Amino acid sequence: MKERQLLETAVKAADDKRAEDILVLNMKGISLVSDYFIICHGxxxxxxxxxxxxxxxKAEELGYTIKRMEGFEEARWILIDIGDVxxxxxxxxxxxxxxxxxxxxDAPQERVGQ
Known part of the structure; x- marks a missing residue:
């Protein structure tokens, strides 16, 4: 259930900074990269x-390691790889x-409390 905690934490963190149109896609069986994609915008x-x-x-506070973060300086599309998310x-x-x-x-949308 730790994966669910990460999902909820990431969605809440995005919402706290007023991200818009937050969407969670369940990528299990669709992508080999991760189990979930969170998509949002500012x-x-x-x-x-x-x-x-x-x-x-917030992910690091939970003990997760950010495997990769790309695009931060340009701020047009930032990708944050937290493993399964x-x-x-x-x-x-x-x-x-x-x-x-x-x-x-093809990926089903996942409901995550906001």
């Missing part, structure tokens, strides 16, 4: 960075362009 570079920073800090924090403009929800349309 409306400015600073907000995107704040969301990513908060997720990273990968978080995609987009700038609003980039989220529409990449449209991961459509790309991974």
């Amino acid at each position: 409306n400015s570079d600073r907000q995107v960075q704040a969301i990513a920073r908060e997720i990273k800090e 990968v978080v995609h924090v987009f700038h609003r403009d980039e989220r529409g362009y990449y449209n991961l929800e459509r790309l991974w349309g």
Whole structure:
């Protein structure tokens, strides 16, 4: 159940920084990369960075190691790899362009308390 705790913590951290349209995709059996994708966006570079920073800090407080964090400086699409959970924090403009929800349309959405 530790995986669920990580999911809930990451979603809450994103929500605390006012991330918009937070979506959790269950990637089990679909992707070899991770079990869950969290997708959200912010409306400015600073907000995107704040969301990513908060997720990273809260995951580390739970004892998780951030395996990789890419795109932080550019703040257009920040990827946070926490093992079984990968978080995609987009700038609003980039989220529409990449449209991961459509790309991974086969993945069921997971309800996580917000």
